[in-house]
Amino acid sequence: MNTVEEPEKKIARSAKTIESISGSEAVLKALIAENVKTIFGYPGGAIMPIYDALYDYKDRLHHILVRHEQGAIHAAQGFARASGKTGVVFATSGPGATNLVTGLADAMIDSTPLVCITGQVFAHLLGTDAFQETDVINITTPVTKWNYQVTDAIEIPSILAKAFYIAGSGRPGPVLIDITKNAQLQKFDFKGYTTCKHIRSYRPKPIVRKEYIEQAAQLINVAQKPFVIFGQGIILGKAEKEFKHFIEKSGIPAAWTIMGMSAIPTDHPLGVGMLGMHGNYGPNVLTNECDVLIAIGMRFDDRVTGRLDKYAKQAKIIHLDIDPAEIDKNVKTTIPVWGDCKETLPLLTELVNKKTHMQWLQRFKDFQKQEEETCIIPELNPINEVLTMGEVINLLNELTKGEAIIVTDVGQHQMVACRYAKYNYSRSNITSGGLGTMGFALPASIGAKFGAEKRTVVSVIGDGGVQMTIQELGTIMQFNVDVKIIVLNNNFLGMVRQWQQLFHDKRYSFVDITSPDFVMVAKGYHIEGQSVSKREHLKNALSTMLNHKEAYLLEVMVGKENNVFPMVPQGCSVSEIRLK
């Protein structure tokens, strides 16, 4: 008798622990299990069941209603970049999902971990041109690390676990999960949520090969003029400390890409500045003079390398990267060090000799001096009364003491901000690096504030970019997001104008942009603000902005035809960098 009864008991016990819930609820349970607290989104027809379920989860999941889905995804990017966590986005099918595409492309190229959940029409309507149906999976395939369409609620827990694992591990990236409306509504037996730790076809980290590390160390130890160039990989790998130990022990000068910025404090004695088209003079010129170039967590973007066949040809190249596809992609590597730099850097540090490279470091300082005379001093301390973007950033440094997160858009102001901003902490520079998405900064700064609530978030935007996503002032208003917005207004699409001046005989073709009264617009959203055009008012205006308890918009009227220098003209070698 006993033997017959026992299995029945077992069934009764397990039945108690299994609850029947809807696919929508399973989505929210998954988010809670993944420790998600903030969602950026916008509701619509095909995602309504999820929003309906969200109504009961308001106390556990904070949903930020944006004004446009592009705003939602850029906000999630800002959140991820400031916090190091995965950003979460909700959007509906059709236009809701297609509005995410720019942000997905941006997150893909800048390796930002995101999980985007889009609603989709009922499974039986797929492919029928149903209302608000688009083939989201195929549209987003090239711009996602992974995407998947769920048509059966039973799949939801395991697919979301996979989504979070893929988005955040290895080289991070955006993941999109498209869930049909029937799956959102469908009830199923929820057996709990297990986070994903392994997918057999997915290798987030390549195996670390000691022999390469040994070779790299040997090469570094005999180098006379070694030079480190680093990217966002340090920040993504949370290896800031390991990196600092490495350069401090080896005494090697280090320059950052725009994405690697703030991985070490900008005033670090071995930090020699920014690489790239508008980077610093020394790092660019000396790339073509060093004997060993150590690239860490960076991908040799064309804006960094300039003309490839004249890039670091004299140097042996060591490339540390987590993504095997990056090695030898643009620049042939002498020694590839595959792996997570959090693991590889300490191994390398152990093997390199303690050294200083005073003479070599002095070369960077000499170039720095030249750059200061021709570019930096005129930008930061101009002699005429026209305001420059540089002096705004310089004053901002003085007032924030390098403590703030600075979110930049794309264009001249971005280059100036990244050239002159001072940072004390990692994850302080948030910008659209790879894709160059105008309109990124305003929504990204909203996300950054939610990702780092205790920090001051200043968003620096041009008059062109701010008008691309200006509707997000509504989000700032509704959720009382304390972001400081500086609009650097030169009444031009400045970067394009600069190129037209330098390379197209000053034929200013459609770069003359008219702006609304930004202060009035902000006022319409109940956001305080002011506009300044005189130097004597600038510092006060900046402190007023920073001391204001809520969001604030400060418009600064800057010189109309100022240019950003130095500059490596497109198609030129990094040695051909122009100071004017």
Add this chain to the structure above:
Amino acid sequence: MSKQEYTITVYTENQIGLLNRIAIIFSRRKINIESLNTSPSEIDSVHRFTIVINETEDVVRKLCRQIEKQVEVLKAYFNTNDEIIWQELALYKVPTDEIAEKVKVERLLRQFGARAVVIRKDYTIFETTGHREETEGLIKALEPYSLIEFVRSARVAIINASKGFHEKLKEFESEEPGTDVIENEFLNQQDEVFMM
């Protein structure tokens, strides 16, 4: 580096949308796929793609890394023609009376190792397998005899040196990072590396 024919063998999960993910890696770079075949592999759950392109070794290596980067791809190999055994299958439809009447055709078929799959009053379908030149040779030979229809399959290939995927899969299934190494042309060329 000059272009030549490469056969790329990709072991993958069987997932909807993966074909597209792989295809766009080529189309994004404006590389034409000469032939693409998807099939099961020796392992139940593992799918196999065979892709033929004309490219330089450098480009093919980069493409394979981009393919392997896809979450649902287990492994991608690339090989030149002398490293693989490959076949393509072709079908030819010809009017039956032409064959019945003209002995020459029969001889042709023997010569090309073709076999009849269907024989009907009005038409006959022949099949050959072989390399591109062989299947193409038979078209040229059949053209004067009113070849009605022709179709050729994609290439299927087996890598000479391959030991199959069973052992590899075990590595992929274990949670530790696999022992799979990524090769670099400079490795083991220490002289080259340390010449300062």
